[in-house]
Amino acid sequence: MKASEESTVTRVDKQKRNKHRYNVHLDGEYAFSVHEDLLIKYRLLKGEVVNKEQLQTILEEDEKHRAYLDAIRFIGVRPRSVKEVKLKLKQRGYEPPLIQGTVDKLLDQNYLDDTQFAKMWAEQRVTFNKKGKKWIQAELAQKGIDRSKIQEAVEGIGEEEELTSAEDLARKKWPTLSGEEYEKKRKLYAFLMRRGYTPSIVGEAVKRITGESIEEFD
Template structure:
């Protein structure tokens, strides 16, 4: 046997984690590997292994761990590529490992920023009734490319966003005290904070005010209340 070679003296199943094996070299515990790594590198009892072979096995084991961690992340909810990269970095995986895992996720269609942006936009706008300014900012924070964000937002018709803003504004209006001007201001500010544009807010609040029964009319309206710039 070459001086640099060692012998795998035992291979034992992990007592608590399925699919993992404990590798003993020259009578002492050396490391734990996934079954796939065990098979790929033929880490069997009695096998002679040199440092290069062991190093390759450990690199593949690190890759396997990163892959498993990434799968758990994307399995909980859709993720952007930036989110996955940040998560793996926090798990202290090296950049080359992160790059390989991200590439593999894309190849298996587990990671796709276009699909992620579309799902995120639909959920935020239709389920949470957030305006597109809010959604755009969130997607920017998640590292989605501007063109991909715009493509997702373009799938939502403006009249649908107007309808949702109107419905949300009506609920706010009914819960707001004060005269009609107070209600207009508070409802408009509420919708702006939800990420709706000033144009959509203006249209929604005017319509809500027109349809509101038994409201006091004739109050002076602030001429600047609809001139708020979009963020």
């Protein structure tokens, strides 16, 4: 970008790799690229004259636009927590104020909601991934979810729902275990504990699979 007060748009080319972005040339030299929405908004057409202040505004708005689109694409793969989006934008090289502004906009538009995210995550993990509440709590904490929201999410998992999850997992694991009956039960108990199920859930799941409670072979 030139240091003169005003510059003239001499050429505008659509990028080959990104059909929504355009390369803008000022006074015969490449100056910057911009999203098509801003190209239209600011009428960056050949022959148009822009000053330094306008250019600065355009570049700042384009960066905000890029950050927003990067976040939307990231969320589009699957729901994300606020912390995950912030980390992704940081990895993309955006500065903290811009990251926070982008997140605030997504929160206002309900694209981000840690309460709903935590509930969805908990339900999905217990039902399809066969994880217990303790495991889920640890995962949500890593994703930056507030403790109260984590508690609300795991409380939404019914005891029978968690027990069914543990029992399903135990039935698949049981035939793969080696050793005497006593040792197999010990291994099954330890396996379920590592998956984040509480001792009471594990004990009941083992009992349903083996016909004996954990106390009976302690």
